[in-house]
Amino acid sequence: MRYVRASDCGARRQNVCDMRAKQILNKLAKMLIFVSLVCASLLMVNRGLLLDEQRQQEDHVVKELENIVENITWERRIDPALITQVKLYINVLNETEVTIYGQRNYKKRYLTIGIPSVSRGGKLYLYKTIQGILDCTSKNEQRNMTIFVFLADDKGDYNNKTLSEIQSRYTEEIQSGLLFVMTVPPRVYPDLSNLKQNFNDAPARVRWRSKQNIDFALMFHQAKDLSRYYIHIEDDVIVAEKFLPKIERFINAVDTNKTHWAVLRFSKLGFIGKLIKSRDLEKFAKFILTLYDEQPVDWLLDHFERSMAQPKPIYCAPSLFQHMGDVSSLGDKPKAVFRDKTFVQHDKPKKVKKANKNRSV
Numbered sequence: 001m002r003y004v005r006a007s008d009c010g011a012r013r014q015n016v017c018d019m020r021a022k023q024i025l026n027k028l029a030k031m032l033i034f035v036s037l038v039c040a041s042l043l044m045v046n047r048g049l050l051l052d053e054q055r056q057q058e059d060h061v062v063k064e065l066e067n068i069v070e071n072i073t074w075e076r077r078i079d080p081a082l083i084t085q086v087k088l089y090i091n092v093l094n095e096t097e098v099t100i101y102g103q104r105n106y107k108k109r110y111l112t113i114g115i116p117s118v119s120r121g122g123k124l125y126l127y128k129t130i131q132g133i134l135d136c137t138s139k140n141e142q143r144n145m146t147i148f149v150f151l152a153d154d155k156g157d158y159n160n161k162t163l164s165e166i167q168s169r170y171t172e173e174i175q176s177g178l179l180f181v182m183t184v185p186p187r188v189y190p191d192l193s194n195l196k197q198n199f200n201d202a203p204a205r206v207r208w209r210s211k212q213n214i215d216f217a218l219m220f221h222q223a224k225d226l227s228r229y230y231i232h233i234e235d236d237v238i239v240a241e242k243f244l245p246k247i248e249r250f251i252n253a254v255d256t257n258k259t260h261w262a263v264l265r266f267s268k269l270g271f272i273g274k275l276i277k278s279r280d281l282e283k284f285a286k287f288i289l290t291l292y293d294e295q296p297v298d299w300l301l302d303h304f305e306r307s308m309a310q311p312k313p314i315y316c317a318p319s320l321f322q323h324m325g326d327v328s329s330l331g332d333k334p335k336a337v338f339r340d341k342t343f344v345q346h347d348k349p350k351k352v353k354k355a356n357k358n359r360s361v
């Protein structure tokens with residue numbers, strides 16, 4: 001609809017102007033499309049080249065490093081401990097040695113629950129632990145988390161057997177990106193015999209805690225991109241009802257408080273229920289690798305917390321994780337395993353309906 005009626009002449013001039021403007025705009029648009037197409041294809045070619053180049057450069061750097069390390073070893077100019085350290089990094093964090101069973105999604109999830117698993121003298125709680133986590137989370141919540149299992153036994157065929165059992169029990173969970181299982185060959189571990197005996201620990205205990213340090217470092221290194229937060233438990237743990245929203249609420253409360261934190265503790269037990277930001281996982285993995293033969297991993301966690309400028313531990317109460325087993329993976333602990341007295345499994349005590357009396361809850 002037009003409100004102003006122009007004279008014929010004016011209208012014609014207007015038309016000519018319009019046409020010219022349209023032609024120019026058309027040309028401009030075509031040029032723009034052409035230029036952006038050229039730019040896009042250049043960028044894509046460049047990116048491919050860059051990725052290739054980067055990979056080649058990385059391989060090259062590793063080769064150089066190995067050469068230099070060899071030469072320095074030969075010349076004995078540098079503390080051999082440093083060379084041992086570099087070799088440890090290269091060996092343990094060798095990506096090509098790691099096998100992960102699971103479906104990688106591009107979308108980062110909210111929480112990863114890390115579970116290292118080794119054989120415990122024939123007692124196996126791992127499936128109960130995984131099932132407990134699945135039972136305490138809704139389908140919606142499960143899309144927000146991943147369960148990351150590391151089969152880390154170093155003797156016999158525990159890893160192989162457990163892997164095929166998990167694969168048949170949890171096919172769907174593995175395919176949907178909810179469950180990951182990791183294995184590594186024994187050759188990535190350093191020699192764990194003849195380590196120094198700090199704290200008067202017996203050699204078997206020193207070996208056990210040093211291997212545990214390597215295990216955890218491997219997990220942290222591999223889990224760093226899966227989610228926003230990472231929480232570590234063990235393979236014999238009971239979880240509390242609705243633990244996922246409870247964790248989220250606690251993190252939000254601490255953040256709203258503007259409290260600076262590196263580690264949040266959702267259980268009082270050793271390394272169980274300790275949560276850290278995934279972006280700190282790589283740093284933590286290297287921290288542990290540097291000191292793996294010095295201290296147990298839960299002590300290293302305390303040091304890491306303070307090194308990250310968190311003055312004191314932050315606990316969530318009541319705690320959300322509890323031990324179920326009574327067999328330590330070291331196999332020499334007395335029967336009475338530590339329990340977390342602040343643990344509450346259910347929000348309300350469950351009423352057993354009369355009709356269901358003989359069904360186990």
Ligand SMILES: *[C@@H]1O[C@H](CO)[C@@H](O)[C@H](O)[C@H]1NC(C)=O
Binds near residue numbers: 064
């Ligand atoms: C290692 O030492 C050899 C023999 O001295 C030398 O030829 C080579 O360049 C050195 N390599 C590196 C990476 O320093």
Ligand SMILES: *[C@@H]1O[C@H](CO)[C@@H](O)[C@H](O)[C@H]1NC(C)=O
Binds near residue numbers: 095
């Ligand atoms: C990593 O592991 C692969 C497979 O065993 C091996 O071929 C490669 O040399 C290793 N890389 C380094 C840097 O040790």
Ligand SMILES: *[C@@H]1O[C@H](CO)[C@@H](O)[C@H](O)[C@H]1NC(C)=O
Binds near residue numbers: 156157160
């Ligand atoms: C476990 O499985 C791997 C790969 O299939 C195989 O190479 C290895 O020999 C198996 N180990 C045992 C102890 O069965």
Ligand SMILES: *[C@@H]1O[C@H](CO)[C@@H](O)[C@H](O)[C@H]1NC(C)=O
Binds near residue numbers: 110141144244245248
């Ligand atoms: C799940 O993810 C959604 C969307 O990212 C988020 O808003 C929600 O708070 C998450 N819930 C939990 C329990 O992680």
Ligand SMILES: *[C@@H]1O[C@H](CO)[C@@H](O)[C@H](O)[C@H]1NC(C)=O
Binds near residue numbers: 250257
């Ligand atoms: C928030 O800060 C207050 C006051 O310092 C403290 O009492 C409370 O426990 C804090 N809450 C959390 C979740 O950190």
